[in-house]
Amino acid sequence: MAVKLRGESFDPWQALQTHQNEKPELAGKFGATSIFVGTMRDFNDGNDVQAMALEHYPAMTQKHLEAISTEAGQRWDLLDTLIIHRYGDIQPNDPIVLLAVWSAHRSESFPACRYLIEELKTRAPFWKQETTGANSHWVEHNTPG
């Protein structure tokens, strides 16, 4: 189980490769990996978005992402989880969040991955501020799952 907060852009595919390489003990044990990547779009609610700043409450973010991972591991039979979440200044097409779940069977990994993103969206203290044209505004709500 790993939770990483990143202030710089990251490559989710590279991160997955690195994470799996660092866990040779999982080789041959997992049959299912479910992954979600949330990426910054260049439009939202009909407006062009030039840039985004993602504020967070660092210690609380870390704590709640770890709690969500632990809860997922209690609800489903998981071998490993990985959460990477950006903060700071984000450009369109930048990955914002990566969630990955490894399990023996897909009946565990699929609902666990969904659980991670829905709980993260509800509980993890991040706030998006979008720049559209000359103006910045706080995003007031997330898209429902």
Place this chain on the structure above:
Amino acid sequence: MAVKLRGESFDPWQALQTHQNEKPELAGKFGATSIFVGTMRDFNDGNDVQAMALEHYPAMTQKHLEAISTEAGQRWDLLDTLIIHRYGDIQPNDPIVLLAVWSAHRSESFPACRYLIEELKTRAPFWKQETTGANSHWVEHNTPG
């Protein structure tokens, strides 16, 4: 939309990176990517598995994987899909299948990704033959989703 059948081992993370790089027109459009990777385990139904051979019906496989992708695109608002499936001799820890769905929102990508794997497991003409100890046997049923 891409469907690829591979006779050799492939790296799903590399394949995702390559696929996304080849689709610059998607940059900034997708907010959600849902991915499933099915990987060969070294045990199944309580037995150690040394190796696996995956037989298929090539033209029918291609046709049905394309049909499943098309259906997913009719049911959900998707920007792109990628399916890569192995055939031939497979070793433990080798990826067998990669499914990826790109959409604006996760409410589209999550069910579409699940749909792809469940339909693939039911309809795509692949057959697994496992080698356990000195013996080979055909796998008679898939793990339910």
Place this chain on the structure above:
Amino acid sequence: MSITVKFFASLRETIGKSDVSLDADNITTAADVWRIATDNHDPVGNMLIAINMEYASLDEMVKDGDEVAFFPPVTGG
């Protein structure tokens, strides 16, 4: 009429054939294809049938040039 017949996986081993080309006039349905191509082997309980790569049933009609395949339940992914 001419029919291409294919057997896959455990069914290929059970029947002992992978490909058969039929050229016969007494063929109406997939069941006829099975009967002639397998020399009257009993149909296997859970087997699947595809005509021209679409799932079909034993009583489905076949026509000249069709490809008919018989195989066990699929186990990919």
Place this chain on the structure above:
Amino acid sequence: MSITVKFFASLRETIGKSDVSLDADNITTAADVWRIATDNHDPVGNMLIAINMEYASLDEMVKDGDEVAFFPPVTGG
């Protein structure tokens, strides 16, 4: 008693403060913390409260050394 107070995002801008250290004796609940730290600003309708990084409500008790945070609905992921 000593309370660390934090405001985030739009609430930080509304209140005009990010961090406040309170050292007062008339504090019982998170509502008291809000009142003193914001100089009697009306509570914001949909704001969230965390005490020591766990979600809480305005009527929850605080104790010496607690960290109390106020922020708008979260929009991560």
